[in-house]
Amino acid sequence: MGAAAMLISPPCSGPADPIPLHDKEGRVFTVRPLLPEDREALEGFYADFEPKRAAQGLPPEGGPRVRRWLDNVLRSGTHLAVLDAGRLVGHAMLIPTEREHVSEYAIFLHQDVRGRGLGTEINRRSAEIARTMAVDRLWLSVEPHNRPAVRSYEKAGFRFRPGTIYSPEVEMEMDLHDTAA
16 A cells, blocks of 8 residues: 555544634634645645654654654554645644554644644544544643643643653543543
């Protein structure tokens, strides 16, 4: 299977239609499934992404490393593109784990759109999408010094996993059946 074919999620594992989102300033962004024709824009997004290797070494630095990483990560799961007037400014992913009905969640937003509440909105929509799939929990790891990300995850309903709060990388989970999430 070619790299382009790996981009599409199975038909029932994500939103079929674009979802409009608004940041704190009222600017409209669109979240939709990542498509095969997005591959070049996605590679460009990660080439421009700063800071490099800031989240557990991701995204990798350099075109060949980014392409290999994307070839691997796009093989499974549900991948969402975040667009600002047609420009790809974010990538969110729900990746199956070895734990039954648990997906790993990751989000990368371009530095130009951070700090505007967009990440929190995407986190919430990603959880809504996961609820429509056979997923009971979302799991992520985040470096505790990345306070904006931690706050965004908490606002969306993620909670710290016990025993990881003082680790170099804290783990957070969201119970998708918890009505408070």
